[in-house]
Amino acid sequence: MRINRRHMLSGISAAGLASGLSLPAIGQARYPNRPVTLVCPWGAGGGTDATARIVAAILEKDLGQPFNVVNRTGGSGVVGHSAIATAAPDGYTIGMITVEITMMHHQGLTELKPDSYTPLALMNVDPPGVQVNANSPHKTIKELADAVKAAPPGRMKASGTGQGGIWHLALIGWLQAMGLRPDHVAWVPSNGAAPAMQDLAAGGVDIVTCSVPEAKAMIDAGRARSLAVMAPQRNPQFRDVPTLNEALGINYSVGAWRGIAAPKGISADINNTLVAALKKAYDSKEFQEFMANRGFGTTWADPAGFAAYMAEGDRAMGAAMTAAGLAKRA
Amino acid sequence: MRVHDTLLGLFFAALAVAILILTADFPSFPGQKYGPSLFPRILGVGILVCAVVIAWRGWRESRRTGGRRIVAVDAAFADPGKLASFLLVPAGVGFYLLAADRLGFIPTAFALLAGLFLWFRVRPLPALAIAALTTGLMQWFFGTLMRVPLPRGLFMQLIHGG
Amino acid sequence: MSSAILAAFGLVFDPYVLTVILLSAIFGLFVGAMPGLTATMATALLVPVTFFMSPVPALGAIVTATAMAIFAGDIPAAMLRMPGTPASAAYTDESYAMSRKGQLELNLGVNLVFSVLGGLIGVLVLILAAPSLAELAINFSSFEYFWLACLGLTCAIFISTGDPVKGFLSLFVGLAIGCIGIDPAAGYPRFTFGNVDLMSGINFIPTMIGVFAVSELMRGVMTVDQAGRPVQEKVGALFRGLGEVTRKYWTNFLRGSAVGTLIGALPGAGADIAAWVSYAMAKRFSKEPEKFGTGHIEGIVESTSANNSAIGGAWIPALVFGIPGDSITAIVIGVLYMKGMNPGPTVFLENPQLIYAVFIIFILANLLMLPLGYAAIRGARHLLAIPKNVLLPIILLFCVVGSFAMTNSPYGIVLMLIFGVVGWLMEENGIPVAPLILGLVLGELLEHSFMTSMIKSDGEFLVFFQRPIAGLLGALTLTTWGLMLWRGLRPARAAI
Numbered sequence: 001m002r003i004n005r006r007h008m009l010s011g012i013s014a015a016g017l018a019s020g021l022s023l024p025a026i027g028q029a030r031y032p033n034r035p036v037t038l039v040c041p042w043g044a045g046g047g048t049d050a051t052a053r054i055v056a057a058i059l060e061k062d063l064g065q066p067f068n069v070v071n072r073t074g075g076s077g078v079v080g081h082s083a084i085a086t087a088a089p090d091g092y093t094i095g096m097i098t099v100e101i102t103m104m105h106h107q108g109l110t111e112l113k114p115d116s117y118t119p120l121a122l123m124n125v126d127p128p129g130v131q132v133n134a135n136s137p138h139k140t141i142k143e144l145a146d147a148v149k150a151a152p153p154g155r156m157k158a159s160g161t162g163q164g165g166i167w168h169l170a171l172i173g174w175l176q177a178m179g180l181r182p183d184h185v186a187w188v189p190s191n192g193a194a195p196a197m198q199d200l201a202a203g204g205v206d207i208v209t210c211s212v213p214e215a216k217a218m219i220d221a222g223r224a225r226s227l228a229v230m231a232p233q234r235n236p237q238f239r240d241v242p243t244l245n246e247a248l249g250i251n252y253s254v255g256a257w258r259g260i261a262a263p264k265g266i267s268a269d270i271n272n273t274l275v276a277a278l279k280k281a282y283d284s285k286e287f288q289e290f291m292a293n294r295g296f297g298t299t300w301a302d303p304a305g306f307a308a309y310m311a312e313g314d315r316a317m318g319a320a321m322t323a324a325g326l327a328k329r330a
Numbered sequence: 331m332r333v334h335d336t337l338l339g340l341f342f343a344a345l346a347v348a349i350l351i352l353t354a355d356f357p358s359f360p361g362q363k364y365g366p367s368l369f370p371r372i373l374g375v376g377i378l379v380c381a382v383v384i385a386w387r388g389w390r391e392s393r394r395t396g397g398r399r400i401v402a403v404d405a406a407f408a409d410p411g412k413l414a415s416f417l418l419v420p421a422g423v424g425f426y427l428l429a430a431d432r433l434g435f436i437p438t439a440f441a442l443l444a445g446l447f448l449w450f451r452v453r454p455l456p457a458l459a460i461a462a463l464t465t466g467l468m469q470w471f472f473g474t475l476m477r478v479p480l481p482r483g484l485f486m487q488l489i490h491g492g
Numbered sequence: 493m494s495s496a497i498l499a500a501f502g503l504v505f506d507p508y509v510l511t512v513i514l515l516s517a518i519f520g521l522f523v524g525a526m527p528g529l530t531a532t533m534a535t536a537l538l539v540p541v542t543f544f545m546s547p548v549p550a551l552g553a554i555v556t557a558t559a560m561a562i563f564a565g566d567i568p569a570a571m572l573r574m575p576g577t578p579a580s581a582a583y584t585d586e587s588y589a590m591s592r593k594g595q596l597e598l599n600l601g602v603n604l605v606f607s608v609l610g611g612l613i614g615v616l617v618l619i620l621a622a623p624s625l626a627e628l629a630i631n632f633s634s635f636e637y638f639w640l641a642c643l644g645l646t647c648a649i650f651i652s653t654g655d656p657v658k659g660f661l662s663l664f665v666g667l668a669i670g671c672i673g674i675d676p677a678a679g680y681p682r683f684t685f686g687n688v689d690l691m692s693g694i695n696f697i698p699t700m701i702g703v704f705a706v707s708e709l710m711r712g713v714m715t716v717d718q719a720g721r722p723v724q725e726k727v728g729a730l731f732r733g734l735g736e737v738t739r740k741y742w743t744n745f746l747r748g749s750a751v752g753t754l755i756g757a758l759p760g761a762g763a764d765i766a767a768w769v770s771y772a773m774a775k776r777f778s779k780e781p782e783k784f785g786t787g788h789i790e791g792i793v794e795s796t797s798a799n800n801s802a803i804g805g806a807w808i809p810a811l812v813f814g815i816p817g818d819s820i821t822a823i824v825i826g827v828l829y830m831k832g833m834n835p836g837p838t839v840f841l842e843n844p845q846l847i848y849a850v851f852i853i854f855i856l857a858n859l860l861m862l863p864l865g866y867a868a869i870r871g872a873r874h875l876l877a878i879p880k881n882v883l884l885p886i887i888l889l890f891c892v893v894g895s896f897a898m899t900n901s902p903y904g905i906v907l908m909l910i911f912g913v914v915g916w917l918m919e920e921n922g923i924p925v926a927p928l929i930l931g932l933v934l935g936e937l938l939e940h941s942f943m944t945s946m947i948k949s950d951g952e953f954l955v956f957f958q959r960p961i962a963g964l965l966g967a968l969t970l971t972t973w974g975l976m977l978w979r980g981l982r983p984a985r986a987a988i
Binding site for chain 3: 430
């Protein structure tokens with residue numbers, strides 16, 4: 001009895017400290033009436049983490065409850081994506097899902113697919129660039145493309161992310177668009193874009209496909225050059241880098257995207273509240289400036305648009321990965 | 331708890347064999363001689379060699395010295411109180427793992443601390459006070475200030491009604 | 493330039509910034525000194541806190557907290573045989589052995605003073621030589637890393653005392669545990685049995701908390717009622733005997749700081765590896781290697797200088813190329829971007845006053861470490877005055893929360909629990925735990941660098957020697973191994 005009373009007392013006072021209010025809720029208050037968790041499948045300090053944090057900060061101001069970014073990392077994104085999908089659909093756990101959700105299940109890493117979630121909003125798409133060492137003899141994407149075609153299969157090496165990751169598929173798509181085999185340029189798996197860019201500067205690989213903002217530090221350092229972006233338009237932050245289409249006439253574009261999703265089965269009320277808040281956040285000057293500052297692209301899609309975007313991406317990724325022999329043979 | 335070297339060696343040998351068996355169905359890396367199975371296999375063999383040496387040394391020694399107990403337990407474990415103290419450390423962590431999600435951090439941490447304090451003969455009043463104070467400080471510091479997602483559980487639901 | 497430096501002083505010596513620095517220093521000391529909480533975790537925890545700050549206090553908080561935490565990790569290593577952070581793990585046994593010999597004061601004094609000096613050397617190198625050292629570090633490709641990882645593994649021989657076969661066994665088991673999860677080359681999930689958590693692999697920090705802190709707790713509770721108080725009840729004069737240590741081992745200090753800064757500057761290797769390598773080097777080049785492991789100060793001087801100098805070193809590639817030097821700067825880079833100080837050589841041109849401000853804070857933090865560290869050691873005396881039956885359960889709870897915070901899920905606690913029991917069993921059976929941790933730390937680097945090098949060289953092993961630095965490192969590795977093998981075999985033959 002005594003223990004009980006004591007721990008109730010200590011608990012209440014601690015919770016009071018914790019939240020700044022210890023009002024016992026009477027009846028069901030409006031959503032959200034307690035802190036919301038925003039799961040980020042990638043590590044603190046990375047691009048996805050930064051995007052998640054700025055979104056969380058704006059939502060927090062708008063909806064008046066803390067939005068806590070929780071990094072659930074590892075397993076090439078499987079851990080965090082599972083955490084979002086398997087959370088209680090009460091609106092108090094949402095998450096940032098990334099392009100990997102359209103890829104991992106093809107590799108047989110997880111059962112999760114885009115339709116394992118309630119899509120809320122697409123916030124960002126970053127197209128890959130094609131980067132070479134600053135001392136590379138290839139000054140334009142045209143020269144590089146010719147050199148790639150002329151080289152025997154497997155001679156040239158490229159890197160940018162792990163085996164079967166998004167930037168690997170970007171390379172495969174580009175090679176296929178040029179009529180080459182997916183393994184014509186050998187892929188050297190790396191632990192993310194930054195180490196790949198370092199390996200490029202060290203002369204370990206010939207090409208790195210990764211987003212231009214990820215390559216920016218090395219480009220600014222005069223160690224690497226960006227020859228093209230695989231996107232419909234140029235990046236406003238890097239105006240002098242042409243698109244594949246204008247340089248080679250290849251209309252291939254692919255991108256790493258980030259969006260917000262909830263577990264399946266959240267109520268329509270909560271869904272609407274979140275989507276409205278996310279739209280407001282997306283349109284805010286704060287978000288747009290933050291993303292522009294880092295060179296990240298911004299692209300909006302509402303739940304229906306986001307679902308369609310993911311379904312289309314999932315189909316394309318499945319086809320590309322099967323062609324490249326990266327998909328798990330069923 | 332000292333296990334006889336022969337047994338210890340056999341245990342690690344079994345572990346090594348298990349590693350080697352599990353690597354059998356690893357796929358190869360496209361276009362490479364080496365795949366994901368290479369390193370585990372090298373390590374499996376390394377563990378196996380060490381394990382066999384340890385087991386053989388243990389067996390040779392026990393033949394020379396006329397044998398030693400298979401499992402020698404520290405004399406202190408004969409005292410049931412000490413054995414219980416020892417087991418309480420992993421058991422306490424186990425309790426936290428089982429209870430924290432359901433009950434929430436605050437009651438679980440409090441119960442863990444208070445339980446251990448009382449078992450280790452801290453006087454009841456200070457035990458409960460220190461447990462309450464530590465739990466409160468940790469919830470404030472990690473949960474609020476550092477935003478670690480400590481489990482909320484039933485307890486916070488009662489408070490927030492959510 | 494001088495106007496930028498003046499502006500930087502103005503930015504740092506602002507009441508708000510100084511308050512942030514002081515609070516972060518206390519935070520860092522606490523996190524470092526508490527087993528279960530680590531410097532990497534301190535940085536990760538600071539990300540949301542610094543998100544709303546302006547650049548100078550945000551970076552100042554991280555710089556100060558990490559420097560303090562790496563030092564403070566030495567305190568519980570000496571007093572409780574539990575390293576406060578992974579960077580102190582290399583010399584925990586040595587430290588504790590000194591304390592048991594009644595040299596706690598000398599040990600802590602050495603840890604404090606050489607942490608400060610090592611830290612300052614790291615910062616000076618960062619300030620003076622960042623561009624040229626970054627130049628060197630950037631030329632490291634997978635071939636060079638492969639040989640470095642091999643050299644790192646060689647340290648296992650020096651850090652494990654006792655039975656070499658059991659040392660190797662521990663190392664192999666550590667490397668094998670590192671194989672769990674998605675493999676670094678092909679992306680294939682190994683030994684995961686369909687478990688989502690295992691796909692993320694065996695997280696090294698909860699594992700370390702388990703084998704060092706939890707297993708020590710399991711030993712500690714057995715004697716809780718016999719000796720109500722731990723090692724020593726009071727801490728005497730800290731700085732007595734320090735002059736003699738400095739005279740005798742100043743080369744160790746210089747070598748430790750140099751090696752620490754370099755290892756810190758290499759992408760991917762940080763303070764923990766710097767400490768292991770320096771400890772092994774100290775033993776290798778010592779005139780009295782037989783004293784190592786019995787409470788000998790020499791290795792501690794070298795490795796405690798190394799781990800603090802590595803902090804400054806790790807900022808070199810981070811600032812110049814946006815490449816993390818260790819797990820702390822991996823997070824720092826994100827903060828730099830978030831504050832609009834995009835890393836790259838231009839950061840020195842675009843925002844010189846901010847960079848100078850960071851440098852000033854670095855120096856300030858290291859200088860502040862002397863009085864604050866002194867106070868912390870004095871404060872730890874009060875901690876020691878807390879009876880064991882109160883202290884041990886509290887440490888256990890910190891271990892639980894610290895492990896949880898590394899994965900943000902119960903998985904971290906499960907790892908901690910399993911490896912706590914494993915560590916205890918290993919210790920009981922004369923299997924050293926340090927090589928296990930070293931294997932776990934280096935395993936992925938070793939495998940990844942080997943596999944990617946093989947892909948680049950189309951399967952030709954000779955290419956591993958073709959690049960100049962790689963060739964040098966390769967020759968060094970093979971010579972070291974050859975020498976050790978020769979030495980290892982000779983006494984065996986003599987015995988027959």
